[in-house]
Amino acid sequence: MTRSYSMSATRWVGLIGAALALSALSGCSRKEEAPAATGPSASAAALEPLIQQYAQIERLEEEEMGGRRDVSAAGFQQEIDVRRQLLEKVRHVSKDGLSLDQDIDRRLMIGLLDSSIHTAEARRIWENDPALYVPAPEIGRGLEPTAPGTPQERATSLTAVLNDLPARLDHARRNLKTPPRTFTESAIFKTEGTIKLLRESAPTLAAQAGDAKESLNAATKTALAALDDYLKFLKDDLLSRSTGSWVFGKENYDYVLQHRWMMNADADAILARGQKAFEETEALAQEVAKRIDPKAKHWTEVYEKLKDDHPTADGIKQAYQAKIDAAKAFAIEKHIVTLPPGERVITIDTPPAMRRSSPFGTFQSVDPFGKDLEGKLVLTPIEDWMTAQQREDRLRSHHTAWIPIIAVHEAYPGHHVDGLKRQQSPRLLRKIVRESIMSEGWGLFTEEMMFEQGFLQGDDVRLTQLRNRLWRAARVILDVSLHTCRMSFDDAVTFLSEKVRFDRYAAGLDVNMYIERPTYVLGYLIGMQEIEQIRADYIKQYGEPNPPSEFYDRLLSVGSIPPALVRESLFAQKAAEAKAGGS
Numbered sequence: 001m002t003r004s005y006s007m008s009a010t011r012w013v014g015l016i017g018a019a020l021a022l023s024a025l026s027g028c029s030r031k032e033e034a035p036a037a038t039g040p041s042a043s044a045a046a047l048e049p050l051i052q053q054y055a056q057i058e059r060l061e062e063e064e065m066g067g068r069r070d071v072s073a074a075g076f077q078q079e080i081d082v083r084r085q086l087l088e089k090v091r092h093v094s095k096d097g098l099s100l101d102q103d104i105d106r107r108l109m110i111g112l113l114d115s116s117i118h119t120a121e122a123r124r125i126w127e128n129d130p131a132l133y134v135p136a137p138e139i140g141r142g143l144e145p146t147a148p149g150t151p152q153e154r155a156t157s158l159t160a161v162l163n164d165l166p167a168r169l170d171h172a173r174r175n176l177k178t179p180p181r182t183f184t185e186s187a188i189f190k191t192e193g194t195i196k197l198l199r200e201s202a203p204t205l206a207a208q209a210g211d212a213k214e215s216l217n218a219a220t221k222t223a224l225a226a227l228d229d230y231l232k233f234l235k236d237d238l239l240s241r242s243t244g245s246w247v248f249g250k251e252n253y254d255y256v257l258q259h260r261w262m263m264n265a266d267a268d269a270i271l272a273r274g275q276k277a278f279e280e281t282e283a284l285a286q287e288v289a290k291r292i293d294p295k296a297k298h299w300t301e302v303y304e305k306l307k308d309d310h311p312t313a314d315g316i317k318q319a320y321q322a323k324i325d326a327a328k329a330f331a332i333e334k335h336i337v338t339l340p341p342g343e344r345v346i347t348i349d350t351p352p353a354m355r356r357s358s359p360f361g362t363f364q365s366v367d368p369f370g371k372d373l374e375g376k377l378v379l380t381p382i383e384d385w386m387t388a389q390q391r392e393d394r395l396r397s398h399h400t401a402w403i404p405i406i407a408v409h410e411a412y413p414g415h416h417v418d419g420l421k422r423q424q425s426p427r428l429l430r431k432i433v434r435e436s437i438m439s440e441g442w443g444l445f446t447e448e449m450m451f452e453q454g455f456l457q458g459d460d461v462r463l464t465q466l467r468n469r470l471w472r473a474a475r476v477i478l479d480v481s482l483h484t485c486r487m488s489f490d491d492a493v494t495f496l497s498e499k500v501r502f503d504r505y506a507a508g509l510d511v512n513m514y515i516e517r518p519t520y521v522l523g524y525l526i527g528m529q530e531i532e533q534i535r536a537d538y539i540k541q542y543g544e545p546n547p548p549s550e551f552y553d554r555l556l557s558v559g560s561i562p563p564a565l566v567r568e569s570l571f572a573q574k575a576a577e578a579k580a581g582g583s
Contacts, residue, residue: 043097047106050090051429054109057082058432068164071133071171076126080117087113100572104565105429107262111562112433115260122252128179128244129516130187130234133172134227135161136194143201144351155209155216158202162219166226173230176238180246182489184239186512191231198224248483248518256519261437262564267480270522274476277525278499281473285466292459300501303467306460307396313382316398317347320377323407330412330455335547337413337556343373343420345411350380360397363410365419368431373423375416377406401460405447405468408456413552414446415439421556430559436520439560441527444472448528453548471500472524479514479521489515530563531555534570542574 057079069075090110095103125132141147142158149157202220206213254266282299289299296302311319324345331337343366350358364376382391408414418439425431447465450456456465474496481487487495489511496507514521538551545551554573558566 041097043094044099044102046093047090047098047102050086050093051105051109053086054113055428055432057086068161071126071168071175073126073171073175076120080120083113083117083120087117101427101569104561104569105427108429108433108561108565111260111262115256118255118259119252122248126175127177128246129183130172130176130179130238131183131190133168134187134190134194134230135165135168136190136197139194139198140351140354143197143205144354146351151205151208152210152212155205155212158205159212159216159219162216162223165223169226169230173233178244179238179242180244180515181239181242182512182515183244183246184234184242186516188231188234188239191227191234195224195227195231198227246482246515247485250484253480253483253519261435261562263562267484270476270526271480271484271486273529274473274480274525277529278470278473278477281466281470282499285463285470288459288463288466292463299463299467303463303501306401306464307399309401309460310395310399311403313391313395316381316395317349317379319398319400319403320379320407321347323404324377324411327404327407327412327450327455330450330453331417334453335549336449336453337417337552338549339417340373340420340424343375343416345375345377345416347377347379350378355380355383359394363415365415366423368419368422368425370423373420375411375419377410399464401458401464404456404461405465408446408450409443413450414443418442418556418560421553422559425557425559427559430561434560435562436523437527437530438523438563438566439527440521440523441525441529441531441563442556442560444469444524444528445531448532467500469525471496471502472521472528474500475510475514475521476525478511479518482511482514483518527563534563534567537567538570538574541571542578 070078087110090106090113093106095106098106138161139158142154142161147154198220202216206216206220209216250267257263257265257267257270285299285303289296289302292302293305324347328339328345332339350361358378359380361377361379364378366373366375382394386394410416422431422434447456447468451462451465456462478487478492478495482489482492492511492514493504493507496502496510497504502510534555535551538545554570555566558569
């Protein structure tokens with residue numbers, strides 16, 4: 001399942017301040033280099049507004065800005081230039097006089113900016129990703145009846161997005177060169193779905209939109225014509241010249257590992273870790289499967305039979321909610337993490353407009369800048385239009401042994417708790433940064449930790465958990481292999497199908513994510529391993545934490561930043577406390 005969280009533009013503006021507008025970083029700024037800030041007050045005073053400017057940049061480029069990003073080639077270059085100018089300013093801030101947390105923020109921002117610039121220039125998505133220009137999520141949110149705002153307000157916002165669409169798609173035609181064929185095929189699928197959604201749902205919203213009705217109808221007509229033309233362009237023109245490569249390359253891959261995540265490792269070392277974990281996990285899965293069915297030849301035979309035990313279609317949400325509540329009670333009883341009063345996780349249906357792009361579900365974390373403490377597990381229901389086989393296949397994906405693992409990974413003590421700790425952080429940068437190597441690593445780590453603690457019980461649950469870890473190990477192997485030319489797209493799909501027993505269609509969707517977001521999926525397994533090592537070193541130095549929250553609260557309070565920085569902060573804090581206690 002994927003995760004999301006949104007932030008109110010009002011909260012961001014109030015937090016950052018109008019004086020820190022993006023124009024302060026534009027080409028209008030003075031060209032001479034700023035002198036390096038020195039001294040305790042000078043360094044701290046120089047760093048804080050730069051963190052706020054970084055937050056402003058991230059906010060302006062979020063998808064939640066309504067699909068109105070400047071998608072001209074010049075606009076993308078401006079984004080890179082803005083980051084480069086900010087990077088130079090941060091590099092001129094001396095570490096002298098900064099607290100450890102301030103210096104970690106300084107180094108974190110340097111790593112993020114440096115890596116983002118390098119990746120943007122290497123991938124040039126404005127030339128290679130035709131799906132980038134179709135604002136499907138923004139259109140879907142505008143058409144969703146349960147989305148925030150009155151129908152008139154949603155219609156007004158959607159009208160603005162639709163009015164911008166023809167110019168946006170014109171930029172696409174000018175910018176796109178020779179993208180990878182699979183990127184163009186994905187864009188065709190996305191465009192077809194957006195056209196269908198707009199044709200079917202816009203009239204309903206218009207009928208409820210009052211004074212905004214006519215404007216929405218006119219914008220919808222224009223947008224549909226533009227999308228139809230774009231679809232024709234994709235099929236008749238771009239597809240035939242979609243001969244480019246999605247391979248990120250070893251040099252670029254290593255750059256992310258070493259500059260963004262600050263790892264003393266390269267792609268080869270990460271691949272070796274993935275292969276070792278895959279072999280070890282596969283052996284464990286086979287061992288557990290033999291306990292369940294001694295006659296089974298392979299663990300996948302046993303796992304497929306487990307999927308026959310599942311809730312009814314109308315009982316899916318209740319089944320997840322029961323396990324979420326049980327995981328919360330267990331985490332409280334065992335003092336695994338400290339939870340703020342009033343927090344909770346609920347299960348809700350995926351909005352109809354979002355079901356095409358989210359066939360299983362998502363998790364919505366709390367807003368890091370808000371006060372609401374409610375996370376949401378969003379589950380796509382089994383629908384009446386499905387065939388009997390489709391319904392059964394979907395139900396089997398929600399099998400009984402799977403549900404408690406999702407409750408742990410997404411809710412307690414997984415991503416929901418991580419989101420709560422981010423919300424509580426007093427440091428702006430730690431609220432907005434969410435690196436997969438820590439956030440996704442924590443999610444996978446909690447599965448093993450809750451098995452160790454005794455919540456995840458039974459060989460059926462253990463086999464399911466190991467299958468999920470095997471999948472994450474496979475992702476490491478495939479992600480590295482794909483982007484260092486060791487494996488083709490079809491090779492990766494076959495690997496997932498044969499080694500992890502994915503359906504080939506589902507395997508293709510997963511591999512598509514790897515090629516579109518190089519290095520992201522490493523975060524699950526590699527992040528889990530990094531957290532395990534931090535915990536092992538902590539126990540070696542300070543003994544087993546009692547209660548467990550003594551360690552896990554510390555870990556999460558540092559933030560979802562690269563584990564190397566988490567380690568540095570956590571151990572420095574503990575050492576300072578030990579020194580103070582002994583004095």
